[in-house]
Amino acid sequence: MKRFLHFLIIYAVWLLLTWSVQWQELLVGVLVALFAELLLGDIFPVEGVKIFHPRRFFWLFVYFWVFIWAMIRANFDVAYRVLNIYLPIKPGIVKVRTKLTSDMGRTFLANSITLTPGTMTVDMIGDHLYIHWINVQSPDIQKDTEIIVRHFERILERIFE
Amino acid sequence: MSETIGYILLTVGIAFDVLGCIGLVRLPDVYNRLQAGTKCVTLGTAAILLSVLFFTGFNAISVKALLCIWFILITSPTAAHAISRAAHRSGIRLWKGSVLDRYAEDREGAEDKQ
Amino acid sequence: MNVYIGLLILCIFMCLYRVGRGPTAPDRTVAIDILGTLVVGFCAMWSIITKRDLYMNIAISWSLLNFIGSLALAKYLEGRGFDE
Numbered sequence: 001m002k003r004f005l006h007f008l009i010i011y012a013v014w015l016l017l018t019w020s021v022q023w024q025e026l027l028v029g030v031l032v033a034l035f036a037e038l039l040l041g042d043i044f045p046v047e048g049v050k051i052f053h054p055r056r057f058f059w060l061f062v063y064f065w066v067f068i069w070a071m072i073r074a075n076f077d078v079a080y081r082v083l084n085i086y087l088p089i090k091p092g093i094v095k096v097r098t099k100l101t102s103d104m105g106r107t108f109l110a111n112s113i114t115l116t117p118g119t120m121t122v123d124m125i126g127d128h129l130y131i132h133w134i135n136v137q138s139p140d141i142q143k144d145t146e147i148i149v150r151h152f153e154r155i156l157e158r159i160f161e
Numbered sequence: 162m163s164e165t166i167g168y169i170l171l172t173v174g175i176a177f178d179v180l181g182c183i184g185l186v187r188l189p190d191v192y193n194r195l196q197a198g199t200k201c202v203t204l205g206t207a208a209i210l211l212s213v214l215f216f217t218g219f220n221a222i223s224v225k226a227l228l229c230i231w232f233i234l235i236t237s238p239t240a241a242h243a244i245s246r247a248a249h250r251s252g253i254r255l256w257k258g259s260v261l262d263r264y265a266e267d268r269e270g271a272e273d274k275q
Numbered sequence: 276m277n278v279y280i281g282l283l284i285l286c287i288f289m290c291l292y293r294v295g296r297g298p299t300a301p302d303r304t305v306a307i308d309i310l311g312t313l314v315v316g317f318c319a320m321w322s323i324i325t326k327r328d329l330y331m332n333i334a335i336s337w338s339l340l341n342f343i344g345s346l347a348l349a350k351y352l353e354g355r356g357f358d359e
Contacts, residue, residue: 019221082184095263114238132192182289191301198309206316225331236342243349248301
């Protein structure tokens with residue numbers, strides 16, 4: 001079941017990439033998708049069929065808009081810092097803690113942190129994320145977790161846990 | 162109408178690209194450069210690719226552009242993460258004005274234990 | 276349109292400045308990674324001008340190859356083998 005789902009996802013991407021319905025394209029698509037699935041099926045990150053649930057898709061949709069808004073704010077933040085003559089930066093690497101346990105959720109969290117205002121994931125060891133922050137506000141782990149991680153984690157918990 | 166939206170998106174995208182590259186030139190150390198570059202250039206290129214949808218309408222080109230936005234949004238932060246981790250592990254220190262470095266503290270602690 | 280292309284070329288030259296000047300190896304890697312993303316934007320603009328989907332194919336494969344290249348450079352900087 002899980003493998004068939006992977007096959008369908010790969011085939012859908014193939015159809016979007018070629019964007020034609022000639023039978024040669026469809027046939028080659030089936031072959032390529034089968035080959036990719038046999039070769040890489042073990043390391044594919046989608047965790048079963050759990051994610052295909054209307055409620056999770058709704059939260060994914062909410063997350064998408066939260067993410068876009070954070071990204072636009074991040075860009076204006078960088079623009080302000082770069083165009084200012086005095087370079088108002090106070091960089092440092094802080095440590096925060098995450099409650100997410102699934103791999104997919106953690107990947108999404110780390111990538112979202114990289115694209116949001118002033119923060120960038122450097123490494124993840126166990127439950128702790130090391131984050132390069134362009135404007136460090138406090139050295140305390142709890143407070144940093146509140147500021148950086150919490151608003152993404154609340155939504156990602158509902159999608160992936 | 163849709164061409165106007167396309168031109169607006171194109172302008173915004175290229176403006177952010179230029180800002181990201183100015184950041185790449187101006188900021189003092191590799192981590193700050195990575196921040197400015199990754200954020201601005203990712204959103205800028207995504208905006209340029211989205212403007213393809215408004216210039217050409219919904220056809221093969223714009224579907225590929227949307228897929229390309231998806232790829233960029235996934236791969237660009239991952240590459241930034243890999244490069245910053247590699248830079249830190251290969252011994253590049255933070256800029257001298259940095260406030261704190263928890264990662265170096267924790268890693269030195271771990272190396273002492275071994 | 277020409278103005279936009281000129282600005283993108285200006286961006287690319289700023290990246291090349293960082294590639295040539297960057298004091299350490301990670302600086303150059305960062306600049307090369309960002310240069311790849313800029314080239315994707317360039318391909319997108321070229322497909323707007325010519326209305327052909329050939330350039331979009333180039334953009335997709337360029338973005339994926341750029342990602343793999345950056346990962347390989349990062350692994351090399353870290354001093355590990357490619358199998359891990």
